[in-house]
Amino acid sequence: MPDIDQSQAEGTGAIRKLLWVMAIVAVVLGGLLYLGLEKKGAEKSASTVAALPFGGPFELARADGSVLTDKSLSGRPYAIFFGFTRCPDVCPTTLSRLALWRKKLGADGNKFDIVFVSVDPDRDKPADIGAYTEIFGTPIIAATGTDAQLAQIRKGFGVYVKKVPLDPSKPDGDYTIDHTAGIFLMDARGRLSSIIDHHEAEATALDKLRMLVG
Known part of the structure; x- marks a missing residue:
């Protein structure tokens, strides 16, 4: 057992x-x-x-009167910046830097477009933005649009824009515009590649542009 x-x-x-x-x-x-x-x-x-999705679709008027769309920009990388021609510092500084960076990139500088979109349709007409961008000595695609068209592209890129009266006691008088100061880098397929901050070091900005066209 x-x-x-x-x-x-x-x-x-x-x-x-x-x-x-x-x-x-x-x-x-x-x-x-x-x-x-x-x-x-x-x-x-x-x-x-x-x-x-980021950026498009959008439709704007170019300085020469032709139509600019997200589709017409496709096929080439581009750096797009939003501003206005009466901007006292950020806009001319940014466009001047883009022109300089394009030159410093040498042959790679010709591999991307620079796009400037005016967010001041009341004062910046197509001819105005065309004359403005010519002073920077490099090819720049200048565009603007109606309030509705600009609202659409601003929403697509997440751009902040606000009119600020120069004299608070006269809200309907002269004004400036607070706006997003970054440069959006879009690849050839219309996708966001990177953003160059307004205070970005030049070496970092150039690296981002090389990556954009590489």
Whole structure:
């Protein structure tokens, strides 16, 4: 009889060990499955973010009277900046820097377009922005549009614009404009590549432009 009890005990122990092994395997497989699903979810989330639209579609009037759209800009990278011709510092400084950077890039400087969009349609007409951009000594695509057209492109690029009266007591008098000062770098497929901040170091800005055309 003792031999039978010992055999039963050994059998019970073996079954317990097997159950423990099966439980451990189940936990490991469950963990691997969870990690796999998490990875796929993260990849899906990342791809969704990357696919979010930015910029277009939009339609504006060029300085020469022709139409500028997101589609007409496709096929070449471009650096787009929003401002106005009466801007006292940020706009002329930014366009001058873009002209200088294009020159410093050498042959690569001809591989991207510079686009200037006026956000002051009341004062900046197509001829005005054409004459303004000519002073920077480099080809610049100048454009503006109606209030509705500008509202659409501003929304697409997330651009901030606000009229500020020069004399608060005369809200309908002369004004300046507060606006986003960054340069948006768009690749040849119309996707955001990077943004050059107004205070960006020149070396960093040049690296971003090289990456844009590379």
